[in-house]
Amino acid sequence: MVLEGLGKSLRNALDRIKGATSIDEQLIKDVVKDLQRALLQADVNVQLVLALTKKIEERALGEKPPAGKSPKDHVMKIIYDELVNLLDNGEGLRMKPQTIMMVGLYGQGKTTSTGKLAFLFNKKGFKVGLIAADVYRPAAYDQLCQLGEKVGVDVYGEPGESDAPGIVQRGMEHFKDKKVVIIDTSGRHALEDDLIQEIKDIARVAQPDERFLVLDSQVGQQAGPQAEAFHNAVGVTGVILTKMDGTAKGGGAISAVSKTNARIVCLGVGEHIRDFEPFDANKFISRLLGMGDLSSLVEMAREGYEGQEEQMEETGKKMLSGKFTLRDMYQQMQAMNKMGPLKKIMSLIPGMSKMEDKIDFEESQERLAKYKHIMDSMTLEEQENPDIIKSSRVQRIAMGSGTSVQDVRELLKQFSQSKKALKGMSGNRKLRKQMMKQMGMADLDLDSLE
Numbered sequence: 001m002v003l004e005g006l007g008k009s010l011r012n013a014l015d016r017i018k019g020a021t022s023i024d025e026q027l028i029k030d031v032v033k034d035l036q037r038a039l040l041q042a043d044v045n046v047q048l049v050l051a052l053t054k055k056i057e058e059r060a061l062g063e064k065p066p067a068g069k070s071p072k073d074h075v076m077k078i079i080y081d082e083l084v085n086l087l088d089n090g091e092g093l094r095m096k097p098q099t100i101m102m103v104g105l106y107g108q109g110k111t112t113s114t115g116k117l118a119f120l121f122n123k124k125g126f127k128v129g130l131i132a133a134d135v136y137r138p139a140a141y142d143q144l145c146q147l148g149e150k151v152g153v154d155v156y157g158e159p160g161e162s163d164a165p166g167i168v169q170r171g172m173e174h175f176k177d178k179k180v181v182i183i184d185t186s187g188r189h190a191l192e193d194d195l196i197q198e199i200k201d202i203a204r205v206a207q208p209d210e211r212f213l214v215l216d217s218q219v220g221q222q223a224g225p226q227a228e229a230f231h232n233a234v235g236v237t238g239v240i241l242t243k244m245d246g247t248a249k250g251g252g253a254i255s256a257v258s259k260t261n262a263r264i265v266c267l268g269v270g271e272h273i274r275d276f277e278p279f280d281a282n283k284f285i286s287r288l289l290g291m292g293d294l295s296s297l298v299e300m301a302r303e304g305y306e307g308q309e310e311q312m313e314e315t316g317k318k319m320l321s322g323k324f325t326l327r328d329m330y331q332q333m334q335a336m337n338k339m340g341p342l343k344k345i346m347s348l349i350p351g352m353s354k355m356e357d358k359i360d361f362e363e364s365q366e367r368l369a370k371y372k373h374i375m376d377s378m379t380l381e382e383q384e385n386p387d388i389i390k391s392s393r394v395q396r397i398a399m400g401s402g403t404s405v406q407d408v409r410e411l412l413k414q415f416s417q418s419k420k421a422l423k424g425m426s427g428n429r430k431l432r433k434q435m436m437k438q439m440g441m442a443d444l445d446l447d448s449l450e
Helices: 004-018 025-041 046-062 071-087 110-123 140-151 164-174 193-206 217-234 250-259 281-288 294-304 309-321 326-339 342-347 361-376 380-384 391-401 405-426 429-438
Strands: 098-103 128-133 154-156 180-185 210-216 238-242 263-268 276-278
Touching (some): 004 281, 025 071, 110 128, 110 140, 110 210, 110 276, 140 154, 238 250
16 A cells, blocks of 8 residues: 555544544644654655644644534544545646656666656547657667557657657657557756757757656655656656655655645556556545545546446346355456455545554455366356355366365355345345445335346
8 A cells, every 4th residue: 555654644643633532732732743643654754744733733633623524523524525636736646638758867767657647648539649759778668569569558769869859759659540649758867958958849849738756665755856857857847756656755756846836746656557546635644644535546447447337237147146156256356356455445435444453465365266266177067156166176276276175165155145145235235235335226116126
């Protein structure tokens, strides 16, 4: 999870409010100290921390709760609002036709972020073109081509050519039919005069709608001077923060964005092409505070079943009627696997962040993978009717999947318990109606499931 340590500390501070018998001045001051400690440990800029917590304290002590809201809920809402205000510099990633210029120093993840950004736009139906304008790093063009092939977008480059502005000019002409063009520029170990001139020349040729600065969040508050220097050179309009998965210094990089007066547009949260999130301050803080992000969870679920909507509805009907097979369970696991790591999925469910110390996510992920191998070794008949799987079949399935007989029996037991629970729910019409609404099947006739 992004900024896991900070999230845990912030949730502990909120738990202090929830567990209090009453809200008084001493409690507010103690919670403010907890918040300061949590933010400073995450490397957030000291001045920002002091300004933020001072405002929280003033509001919590000076404002009366609105009608119908308890003092506890009011104080927690103040903390939430002020944390959002700290990060909210306007609309994040704008999904519209545009030209984007990527800038940043070496090793910040600029080329990888270019490919990930192309993936996001391509997924939304935009025709995307990538221009390889990094003429100094030998592998930059090849890397961008590999990323382009992986995400299904075209790449323009001229290997061996050193005139970056010329490459960009010809690339823009080449991609004049594309809705989104993303330019990957050169980096340096430091912001030198020749790099500043080159990115200025590229900006003059391309006339980009957006100039995104890519920052490695692990550099912490050192990102501040970088951000300021690039902003003075080309007028940064947005910032992409990479390596945000679990880093202790991410708070420093986030607060450094204030140096540019630009907005955070995306977060890189892993190595895979899908580990890249458009930034939304409300959703980000909601997840940090353990309040979940159900809208993102629903979106991820839709992507998991993309192109299989009819199959998703059919599986939903089977679940609601209690007629659920191992085949249906297998298809659900495949869709879930597309959604990403189990830990990330759990972080989107309200309240589940409290379970993170009690769940071995790695072991759970491995068990799901093992179950998939076991089901791959079953015949279609066995998947549709697990009752026929007796001793000899269990041994064959275990050998075929490279697992143990105990593993196979554990899967069958797990399935049997899930089916039993679904059958129990299928007899409750009110509960079924609620589930149908959550699954987007509110118009379905209940009697058709009998």
